């Protein structure tokens with residue numbers, strides 16, 4: 001059988017299938033150093049546990065997870081899949097550890113206290129590396145630089161997969177396919193089609209390889225789409241960062257410490273965004289609405305001193321006039337707006353008054369889209385007419401919208417992708433073994 | 435390395451790391467940069483010695499090349515670590531010897547070798563060099579005690595003084611404003627970190643010593659090398675005590691304390707150094723620095739030769755080969771001592787100093803930081 005996509009979902013599917021007795025090939029579009037999809041950028045993942053464990057303190061129960069999921073999704077979710085997710089969120093950490101992943105004991109390093117999530121030691125890429133090493137040990141054939149271009153039903157059963165590797169197209173015959181190619185969005189044309197011309201100014205925080213091609217293929221071949229392609233998780237990122245794969249370090253975290261203006265110097269605000277971690281996802285869409293999808297966060301010396309570090313040093317100027325000149329904003333408008341802001345600041349400590357002054361240029365950075373392919377509880381792709389192929393599966397972000405059509409819970413992406421990947425692998429192995 | 439100035443490159447990379455911190459469990463570098471917006475030369479000099487080049491943060495880095503951020507923290511630190519040695523050497527003129535250490539170390543050893551042989555030949559005859567002699571005091575018939583003790587003592591004293599002064603200079607750079615009481619309070623943790631090589635555990639799985647998944651090989655081999663070095667040193671000191679306090683002259687019987695210490699020390703040091711050389715040979719080149727690799731290799735070869743020649747003296751001391759082997763071994767030992775102040779040996783006290791400062795910072799953090807409550811969110 002063949003697994004398409006070597007992110008966390010694909011790795012879990014491939015390993016689970018191999019353990020289930022199948023002969024497995026994993027096709028990954030990225031070159032080896034960029035393998036692993038977006039889990040590379042992941043820091044922690046959710047899990048349930050009744051007692052403190054070596055890698056997570058206190059307890060976090062299935063009931064709590066269920067309640068928190070409900071508060072995000074409301075009733076607009078697939079109950080059976082949600083229950084599967086909750087059930088496996090209990091065992092996923094142990095399974096990952098069994099496959100070589102090291103989790104960081106609480107109290108080591110500087111990670112914040114978290115009873116809901118575990119932190120892979122060395123971050124998501126370390127976890128990915130460990131899983132690839134396990135996959136190799138188990139005898140899974142892994143092909144990098146191998147982008148799947150199409151999947152076609154073969155005569156007499158099974159599938160023919162067209163793979164583009166190092167320029168040449170190569171057909172592969174396989175009995176069963178698990179598609180773990182990630183969500184859509186890492187593609188300008190796709191973004192433009194769904195978000196209009198404003199998508200020009202967006203950045204993509206994750207891998208450029210999760211471009212939605214396979215999602216489109218599955219839908220084009222009769223698969224049932226689920227969710228809304230225009231609902232997404234988008235946060236403010238540094239406009240000077242890379243177009244793709246900026247990950248966590250280009251996110252601008254210090255908006256609550258300063259003032260946001262657009263290109264014309266006009267003040268931008270988001271009612272009720274507050275300073276909770278959830279404020280990022282509220283600011284992202286607001287910046288997407290700004291002219292040119294560009295906004296500036298302004299901080300003074302005191303604001304910067306309280307801000308968390310970010311990857312690129314802020315633009316600095318000794319006076320607000322010079323800052324306006326550097327940013328090519330009309331100085332008169334900017335100074336007027338800052339005066340107004342300082343006259344009625346959100347918080348007395350947050351005026352923009354003490355030089356030097358700093359600015360972060362910001363653009364919307366897409367984390368993921370709430371859109372995917374419908375699957376059943378065995379991860380088989382469901383057709384628009386309700387039928388399903390017994391040998392075509394999908395897992396991970398490509399089907400996350402079955403559970404999550406709105407909002408997000410921190411650390412859910414990796415858990416969801418790992419759990420559903422595992423299930424898809426088990427089911428596919430059961431199928432090919434007959 | 436992408437930027438021409440390693441300081442600028444360090445600033446660029448450390449900024450990315452302190453925004454990221456995904457590697458915080460791997461080694462003490464990350465807690466040391468937590469929350470920092472800028473990095474001074476003193477900071478970077480300190481951190482470069484907190485890094486023990488396990489390469490964990492290279493394999494685990496989401497921004498390693500070909501990512502445009504091209505983060506390569508181990509290579510950045512390797513370059514700055516050498517600079518931290520070079521900037522603090524005593525006497526400062528040793529800088530040139532240090533920068534050409536793969537030439538200067540062998541040249542120093544060769545010179546020591548030459549002097550030793552010249553002295554041996556000038557005290558005895560060529561025949562004596564090739565004659566078997568297993569009686570008490572045989573070693574001193576090759577090289578009279580005053581010459582042996584003078585050379586050993588002189589080179590050793592030079593090494594101790596030069597390295598101590600270099601370390602003090604380094605400490606002044608990395609720990610301005612540290613009080614004695616802070617040092618005393620941090621000392622137990624620092625000493626335990628130094629002796630156990632705790633951080634070579636990499637937070638659990640060990641070091642990426644040869645590009646493969648992490649293992650504890652490097653930690654074990656380092657323990658063998660350093661432990662063997664200490665035992666060999668002890669053996670020499672016990673032998674000196676035998677000589678002065680008990681009035682018994684070398685060579686000593688096989689079961690005696692100096693011989694047993696020397697035997698165990700020589701074997702472990704040689705095995706450790708050869709093992710570490712093997713790891714250097716297989717190490718990933720990209721996250722390494724060629725200058726540092728040369729520094730390591732020159733020092734490890736020298737340690738292995740000292741160990742192996744010491745064992746050879748023990749094994750063949752009652753044969754006609756003794757004279758040649760002993761002279762070679764002594765020359766290597768004198769050469770080792772003479773070269774220590776501009777060799778990789780500086781790593782030991784510099785890293786110890788960095789770990790001491792890390793322990794002090796840890797205490798400072800513990801007394802100021804309140805625990806945070808939130809989890810993370812993308």
Ligand SMILES: Cc1cc2nc3c(=O)[nH]c(=O)nc-3n(C[C@H](O)[C@H](O)[C@H](O)COP(=O)(O)OP(=O)(O)OC[C@H]3O[C@@H](n4cnc5c(N)ncnc54)[C@H](O)[C@@H]3O)c2cc1C
Pocket residue numbers: 004005006007008009010027028029030035036037038039040041042043044045046146147148149180181182183205206207209210211212213214246247248366367368395396397398410411412413414415417810811812
């Ligand atoms: C910046 C950022 C931070 C995040 N932080 C966290 C976090 O802290 N905790 C958490 O739980 N979640 C986090 N997430 C979400 C989490 O990373 C994802 O939910 C999860 O990694 C998705 O895994 P996946 O395997 O389904 O898809 P992906 O990771 O997108 O992997 C898809 C894989 O398929 C490959 N592929 C795509 N198309 C093809 C093709 N045609 N042929 C062959 N291969 C193909 C890609 O190369 C890629 O490797 C974060 C996401 C981002 C972007």
Ligand code: SF4
Pocket residue numbers: 123450451452454455456457458491492494495496497498505507
């Ligand atoms: S080495 Fe890379 S992954 Fe590790 S903290 Fe630095 S930027 Fe993050």
Ligand code: SF4
Pocket residue numbers: 457460461462463484485486487488489490491492507508511
């Ligand atoms: S190479 Fe190892 S010791 Fe050095 S900074 Fe990276 S993780 Fe720390």
